[in-house]
Amino acid sequence: xxxxxxxxxxxxxxxxxxxxxxxxxxxxxxxxxxxxxxxxxxxxxxxxxxxxxxxxxxxxxxxxxxxxxxxxxxxxxxxxxxxxxxxxxxxxxxxxxxxxxxxxxxxxxxxxxxxxxxxxxxxxxxxxxxxxxxxxxxxxxxxxxxxxxxxxxxxxxxxxxxxxxxxxxxxxxxxxxxxxxxxxxxxxxxxxxxxxxxxxxxxxxxxxxxxxxxxxxxxxxxxxxxxxxxxxxxxxxxxxxxxxxxxxxxxxxxxxxxxxxxxxxxxxxxxxxxxxxxxxxxxxxxxxxxxxxxxxxxxxxxxxxxxxxxxxxxxxxxxxxxxxxxxxxxxxxxxxxxxxxxxxxxxxxxxxxxxx
Amino acid sequence: xxxxxxxxxxxxxxxxxxxxxxxxxxxxxxxxxxxxxxxxxxxxxxxxxxxxxxxxxxxxxxxxxxxxxxxxxxxxxxxxxxxxxxxxxxxxxxxxxxxxxxxxxxxxxxxxxxxxxxxxxxxxxxxxxxxxxxxxxxxxxxxxxxxxxxxxxxxxxxxxxxxxxxxxxxxxxxxxxxxxxxxxxxxxxxxxxxxxxxxxxxxxxxxxxxxxxxxxxxxxxxxxxxxxxxxxxxxxxxxxxxxxxxxxxxxxxxxxxxxxxxxxxxxxxxxxxxxxxxxxxxxxxxxxxxxxxxxxxxxxxxxxxxxxxxxxxxxxxxxx
Ligand code: SF4
Ligand code: SF4
Ligand code: SF4
Ligand code: SF4
Ligand code: SF4
Numbered sequence: 001x002x003x004x005x006x007x008x009x010x011x012x013x014x015x016x017x018x019x020x021x022x023x024x025x026x027x028x029x030x031x032x033x034x035x036x037x038x039x040x041x042x043x044x045x046x047x048x049x050x051x052x053x054x055x056x057x058x059x060x061x062x063x064x065x066x067x068x069x070x071x072x073x074x075x076x077x078x079x080x081x082x083x084x085x086x087x088x089x090x091x092x093x094x095x096x097x098x099x100x101x102x103x104x105x106x107x108x109x110x111x112x113x114x115x116x117x118x119x120x121x122x123x124x125x126x127x128x129x130x131x132x133x134x135x136x137x138x139x140x141x142x143x144x145x146x147x148x149x150x151x152x153x154x155x156x157x158x159x160x161x162x163x164x165x166x167x168x169x170x171x172x173x174x175x176x177x178x179x180x181x182x183x184x185x186x187x188x189x190x191x192x193x194x195x196x197x198x199x200x201x202x203x204x205x206x207x208x209x210x211x212x213x214x215x216x217x218x219x220x221x222x223x224x225x226x227x228x229x230x231x232x233x234x235x236x237x238x239x240x241x242x243x244x245x246x247x248x249x250x251x252x253x254x255x256x257x258x259x260x261x262x263x264x265x266x267x268x269x270x271x272x273x274x275x276x277x278x279x280x281x282x283x284x285x286x287x288x289x290x291x292x293x294x295x296x297x298x299x300x301x302x303x304x305x306x307x308x309x310x311x312x313x314x315x316x317x318x319x320x321x322x323x324x325x326x327x328x329x330x331x332x333x334x335x336x337x338x339x340x341x342x343x344x345x346x347x348x349x350x351x352x353x354x355x356x
Numbered sequence: 357x358x359x360x361x362x363x364x365x366x367x368x369x370x371x372x373x374x375x376x377x378x379x380x381x382x383x384x385x386x387x388x389x390x391x392x393x394x395x396x397x398x399x400x401x402x403x404x405x406x407x408x409x410x411x412x413x414x415x416x417x418x419x420x421x422x423x424x425x426x427x428x429x430x431x432x433x434x435x436x437x438x439x440x441x442x443x444x445x446x447x448x449x450x451x452x453x454x455x456x457x458x459x460x461x462x463x464x465x466x467x468x469x470x471x472x473x474x475x476x477x478x479x480x481x482x483x484x485x486x487x488x489x490x491x492x493x494x495x496x497x498x499x500x501x502x503x504x505x506x507x508x509x510x511x512x513x514x515x516x517x518x519x520x521x522x523x524x525x526x527x528x529x530x531x532x533x534x535x536x537x538x539x540x541x542x543x544x545x546x547x548x549x550x551x552x553x554x555x556x557x558x559x560x561x562x563x564x565x566x567x568x569x570x571x572x573x574x575x576x577x578x579x580x581x582x583x584x585x586x587x588x589x590x591x592x593x594x595x596x597x598x599x600x601x602x603x604x605x606x607x608x609x610x611x612x613x614x615x616x617x618x619x620x621x622x623x624x625x626x627x628x629x630x631x632x633x634x635x636x637x638x639x640x641x642x643x644x645x646x647x648x649x650x651x652x653x654x655x656x657x658x659x660x661x662x663x664x665x666x667x668x669x670x671x672x673x674x675x676x
Contacts, residue, residue, distance in 0.1 A: 031561045033466055034628045038561075050474055053626060054563065063563060064595035141492065143476055144386050240392045242416070243578070244570035246626045249563045260586070260593045273593045274563070280579040331571050331624035332412065333384030333391040 003182055004197045005190030008171040012048075015189040016040050016098060023096040023133070026059055028052040040098065048099060051143055053329060055252030056100045060111055060128050063249075064273045065091070067124065067259070071267040089269075091124060094131045096184075103148050103321040105136045105160035107252035110321070113314045114255060124272075133180045136161035137172070138204060142211065145324030147337055149211045152218055153321055156204040166200035173200035217307060217318065217340055223347040224308040224340075231296055233346055237339050238299035240332045241278070247326035247334070248276035248302065253319050256282070277301045299339075307340055360457065361406050363523045364429065367455055368401060371427055371521070375453060378427035379417055381410035387480040388465055388489075392417070395427075408482045411462040411505060413437055413618045416573035419446045426452055431459040432513030436616040436651030437573045439517060443654055444614070444661075446576060456519030460500075461511075463487065466628055467503040472496045502536070506632065507619045509535035517652065539633040558629045559597035559604070568631050569607055571624030574614050582606060608634040613642040613660045616651040645669050 007015065016025050017040075025040035028047045035052040037059075038044065069087040074080050097104075108129075115125035139146075139155035148154055158164045162181035165172040173196045176182040227233055248254040258275035262268050275282060278299070283292045292298050310319035320336070327335050368378050378395040382403040390410040395401050406429065414428055415437035430438065438454065441447045463482070468489060475491035487503065489496045516522070543551055566583065569575045582590045583603050592599050607621070615635045622632040642648055646659035646669065666673070 032558060032628050033470060034561065034626075036561055036627070054561075064593070141476070144478070239394050242567070242570040242624070244565055244567035244624065246563075246565040246567040246624070249565045250626060258593065260589065262592045262594060271594060273595065276565075279566075279584070281584050327385055329626035331567055331620075331626075333389040335385050335391075 003176045003185050004193050004200070005174045005185045006171055006193035006196055007165065007174050007190055011171075011189050012046060012098075013042050015187060016046070017042060018187065018189065019096055019184075023094045025096045025098055026056060027098040037097070046099065048137060051101060051146075051323065051325070053325065054250060055107065055323065055325065056097045056104045056134075057107065057111075057252050057255075059095050059097045059132050059134075060108060060115075060125060061255055061257075061274070064271055065124055067270045067272055069267070069269045070261075073266070091127050091131075094133070095128065096133045096135065098135045100134050100136045100161070101139055101323070102136055102155060102157040102159070102161070103146075103153055103323040104252050105134050106148075106153050106157060107160075107321045107323075108134065109160045110253045110310070110314075110317065110319050111255050113317075133162045133184060134160060135163040135165065135174075135181075135184070137165045138167065138207065140167050140203075140207060143324060143328070145327045147214075147322035147324060149322070150214060150216050150337075151318045151320050151322040152216075154208060155211065156207050166203050168196070168199060168203060173197070175200065215341075217320070217344075219316065220340070220344055221308040221311045221316070224304060224343055225312075226347050226350065227343055228300070228304070230346070230350075231300075233343070234296040234300040235294075237303075237342065238295045241295050241299055241334055242332060243278050243280060243295045243298065244331065245276040245278040246329055246331065247336075248278055249274055250325045250329050251320075252323055252325070253306070253321055277305070303336065303339055303343065307343075357405070358407060360523060361404065364406055364455060364457060365401055365404055367521045367523060368395065368404070368427060368429075369398065371453055371455075372398070372401065374425065375427045376424040377421070378429070378453075378455075379414040380404045380429045380455075381406060381412065381414070383409075386477060388468065388477045406457060408461055408463045408487070408500065409480065411465075411623065413573060413620050415441065415618075416571060416620060418452065418573070419576060422447055422451075424451065427455060428452060429455045429457060430516050430519060431457055431462070432516050433459075433507060433511060433616065433618055435516035435518055436513065437618055438651075439654045440574060440614055440616055440651040440658075443651075443656065443658060444574075444576075449654070454516065454519040454521070456516035456522040458522075458524060459511075459514050461504045461508040463500070463503055464505045464623075468498065471498050471503055501534075505619055505623070506538050507617055509538070518654065538636075539630040540636045543633055543637070555601050555604075556597045559600040561627045562597075562600040562629055563627060564595065564600060564603070565626065566603075567624040567626060568604075568621040568629075571620040572607070572611065572615075573618065573620065574611050574616075575607065604631055604634055607631075608638050611635055612638040613646070613648060613658050614650050615639060 019025055026037045027040040028035050029038050029044040030047055035047045035050045036054040037052055037056050066089045068089055071085045073083050115122040142155055158177055162178045163184055164175050173193055174185055176185050256275045257272045259272050261270050284290045306320040307318060311317055380393045380395055381390050382393040382405050384391040392412060392414055393403055413434050415434050418441055442449055472489050472491050475493045478490045481488045485500045487498050570578055617636060619632050648659045
């Protein structure tokens with residue numbers, strides 16, 4: 001039996017302050033005109049109304065992570081040997097993400113299969129993952145760019161969350177979904193609210209009824225793959241793209257990185273920073289050869305990875321959660337929904353043609 | 357569809373058979389957004405739209421289309437980019453057909469979002485000197501002059517400086533009345549310490565996506581930019597405001613005296629960082645030192661592209 005509590009809107013800030021002693025709390029707040037996930041600070045307020053421009057992914061995959069620090073020393077006498085000292089820097093400390101949306105929480109499970117799966121276990125990632133608690137806010141409306149419902153999610157989906165908040169008048173019903181969530185709800189800030197469970201359920205049902213009935217992007221992986229060598233199609237699709245990568249940096253499911261050594265004198269650090277497949281350097285090889293030389297190749301990868309390659313490797317789960325951030329923040333308004341729909345259409349047409 | 361747009365379509369239809377592609381705009385995923393349209397067929401042409409909501413500077417695509425016959429829909433400010441590209445021999449005049457339109461201002465989407473308190477926008481209707489925005493909470497009527505791009509307030513070229521065809525349908529005067537305070541004005545009134553704090557605060561949220569760079573029509577070394585070169589490793593990849601600001605300084609210096617202040621860098625930034633101000637500040641120095649403004653005359657040479665033994669306004673010998 002899961003626990004339910006009621007959190008008054010005005011109690012959120014005090015609760016997060018209380019949590020700040022034990023956790024680094026990340027919450028959506030304004031930064032200039034932009035809403036981003038940032039370290040909670042009562043002075044910045046919390047923005048529960050808008051979908052943040054940046055996703056909550058930095059809780060698990062920070063834009064810049066130090067993998068280790070190093071220091072080189074040379075012996076004073078010949079033969080001048082160089083020795084390197086390494087200092088590992090595993091992330092420590094608990095993190096609480098407050099106000100993730102259902103799409104954000106689901107996206108984290110997309111990372112899990114890659115960074116904490118059977119084939120590879122990334123110690124930095126798993127350390128952060130084990131120390132992270134996700135408090136998700138069910139959406140009370142879909143933005144015009146939202147399409148979680150078309151990629152296997154929904155505006156009230158609880159997948160990947162430790163606590164789900166359902167907005168009611170004057171506050172939120174908080175329901176624990178995991179042990180981590182149960183622990184959180186022990187706070188005295190909350191009022192007991194097992195009786196409000198039904199009301200929360202009704203509110204979520206009402207939200208689901210508002211979701212338009214529209215086609216889904218599930219099960220298209222083979223279909224999309226059949227377009228792989230149709231470079232003309234990808235050329236046309238990527239025409240307007242500036243290859244900037246804003247879409248991938250703001251995507252809650254994009255997880256690619258770069259590794260560099262940043263030396264200052266005889267010491268330095270090896271860091272892992274966000275990288276993205278829309279950038280021409282992404283596949284640039286040491287020889288100078290680039291297997292994805294044009295933006296068409298890169299767009300094919302971005303869409304292919306999310307809607308075809310990843311689902312083929314991971315039980316048909318799409319690597320897009322439909323948050324729409326890549327659409328609303330793209331400087332040329334590139335719409336991934338259109339691109340996928342066109343690709344499916346094109347692939348269908350090609351198949352029919354083959355049967356003629 | 358406005359009469360203006362109709363005429364534009366007619367003009368392009370006449371020229372289309374002689375061109376490989378025509379760059380224009382169409383509506384984006386909602387009426388507040390716009391996306392570039394690459395016209396190759398009559399059918400594409402039917403999607404063309406133009407007006408104050410279509411703000412992107414299409415000239416950014418021209419260098420990548422070098423060698424092909426390209427038509428382009430161009431406002432006054434965009435024509436300055438074309439001139440600069442011609443000056444730098446990044447495009448060839450004989451291959452470009454310019455469809456000029458007169459402009460009475462381009463809407464700053466961020467300013468609109470601010471004005472409607474961030475409510476979700478459902479639709480937008482531009483109507484002369486006002487725009488009506490319908491959101492999930494209701495309807496707002498905004499004065500056009502309150503929500504324009506910064507560059508529109510100081511614009512002196514509503515009509516393209518060069519063009520091959522011109523759509524003259526609008527007689528509307530330049531709308532801007534009193535310009536709101538720009539970032540540059542605000543920075544001017546700050547002490548150096550405050551200025552530093554200003555950039556530190558803004559750069560903190562920079563995600564180093566380089567949209568500012570890739571959207572810039574004059575940033576021509578995108579694919580081999582110093583910001584990402586591995587060897588030599590010019591720039592520390594750490595995500596500190598210091599390193600991020602370093603890149604902005606590089607972009608500003610590399611475009612000093614070339615930048616036409618088209619504002620694409622700032623428009624493209626997904627984090628709403630006012631990166632244009634740095635370039636404006638440098639351009640102001642260029643104007644002062646060399647009495648030069650980028651993109652005004654295809655025959656002239658940008659001042660930092662040439663060497664004079666004695667600059668008129670730099671009195672290094674006298675100072676000695
Ligand atoms: S944000 Fe838009 S322009 Fe930039 S890489 Fe993504 S699709 Fe291309
Ligand atoms: S691809 Fe776009 S819509 Fe899908 S999860 Fe990423 S940012 Fe969201
Ligand atoms: S995509 Fe769905 S879950 Fe994400 S913000 Fe939109 S409605 Fe909510
Ligand atoms: S630096 Fe900015 S304003 Fe200047 S030309 Fe480039 S995009 Fe336009
Ligand atoms: S576009 Fe904005 S967020 Fe991206 S690198 Fe430039 S300043 Fe930073």
